[in-house]
Amino acid sequence: MAAPRVPRVSLILLAVLALAVPEARSEYGDVVLNRYSGKGGMRPVVFPHWFHRVRFRCKVCHHELGFEMRAGANDVRMSDIIDGRFCGMCHNNDIAWGAERCDLCHSGKPGLKSGIYGGHQTNGPGRW
Amino acid sequence: MRLALALLLAICTVAAAQSGKPPPRFERNWDSLAKDGVHDPRSPAMRQLQEPREALSALPADSAGNQVRWVDALRDGSINPRSSLRPEAEVRLLETDIYMSRYGSVPAVRFPHREHTLWLDCSNCHEKLFKSKVGANEISMLRILQGEQCGQCHGAVAFPLTECARCHNTPRTPAKPRQAMESAR
Numbered sequence: 417m418a419a420p421r422v423p424r425v426s427l428i429l430l431a432v433l434a435l436a437v438p439e440a441r442s443e444y445g446d447v448v449l450n451r452y453s454g455k456g457g458m459r460p461v462v463f464p465h466w467f468h469r470v471r472f473r474c475k476v477c478h479h480e481l482g483f484e485m486r487a488g489a490n491d492v493r494m495s496d497i498i499d500g501r502f503c504g505m506c507h508n509n510d511i512a513w514g515a516e517r518c519d520l521c522h523s524g525k526p527g528l529k530s531g532i533y534g535g536h537q538t539n540g541p542g543r544w
Numbered sequence: 545m546r547l548a549l550a551l552l553l554a555i556c557t558v559a560a561a562q563s564g565k566p567p568p569r570f571e572r573n574w575d576s577l578a579k580d581g582v583h584d585p586r587s588p589a590m591r592q593l594q595e596p597r598e599a600l601s602a603l604p605a606d607s608a609g610n611q612v613r614w615v616d617a618l619r620d621g622s623i624n625p626r627s628s629l630r631p632e633a634e635v636r637l638l639e640t641d642i643y644m645s646r647y648g649s650v651p652a653v654r655f656p657h658r659e660h661t662l663w664l665d666c667s668n669c670h671e672k673l674f675k676s677k678v679g680a681n682e683i684s685m686l687r688i689l690q691g692e693q694c695g696q697c698h699g700a701v702a703f704p705l706t707e708c709a710r711c712h713n714t715p716r717t718p719a720k721p722r723q724a725m726e727s728a729r
Binding site for chain 2: 459465466473475478479487511522524
């Protein structure tokens with residue numbers, strides 16, 4: 417009896433998937449924000465969910481502060497933050513560091529694409 | 545010979561003393577920020593930001609995601625994150641479980657509102673992501689894997705989709721394997 421053949425299509429698919437795995441591993445749930453940062457000559461922002469959820473429940477930002485759940489759905493500009501909206505609700509030198517400490521949030525590798533990163537299990541379908 | 549016996553006894557005593565606390569079932573490792581692939585190692589923040597290991601290693605262990613059992617961390621008090629910023633903000637909790645069962649091939653899903661509302665507000669899921677009416681949602685694993693429905697969080701920030709049995713956790717009664725049982729408890 418002939419050994420079962422692996423269809424060539426699935427081999428190609430596997431190769432494509434292997435190449436598509438992003439280099440950045442990050443911590444599970446990290447979000448890179450780079451809609452405006454790079455254009456403004458700044459590093460992208462890395463938002464770590466793990467750091468924030470130790471201190472705040474999801475509902476604080478995603479209900480009270482008005483952040484949409486979907487990464488990329490929030491149009492956050494630096495002027496919003498300085499005016500006390502979005503991140504600026506806490507990053508105001510009262511609850512957390514203020515907006516003038518640029519580098520603490522703008523700490524990502526230049527050129528990173530916006531989106532949710534973090535861990536080899538984050539990207540859902542890419543792993544399946 | 546006597547020395548060897550004494551040594552064996554000492555080892556057994558130490559092992560017995562340590563067996564009181566369950567050993568970790570898996571090694572947990574977190575990349576340092578400077579090596580995690582998204583942070584710029586040349587950024588001045590690398591010397592100031594908290595490292596994942598520092599914050600997470602003391603929390604209940606998990607094998608996936610952040611390697612933390614986040615709901616257990618709330619339950620055992622190892623963290624107590626704020627539920628609101630403004631004192632007048634309403635904090636809503638719901639206790640009902642929803643059972644979901646459309647296909648006979650895998651265990652049914654028990655969705656606990658309690659664990660979800662400890663973290664989230666009702667409006668985070670209702671009515672955009674899910675209708676409140678029981679049975680009104682066409683939930684599909686394919687859509688979840690594409691980051692929709694449950695997959696908006698599970699696979700992104702909540703425990704990942706590799707952990708099938710955590711949601712598919714309710715054995716079906718053999719007599720009625722295909723019974724639709726999406727219903728509030």
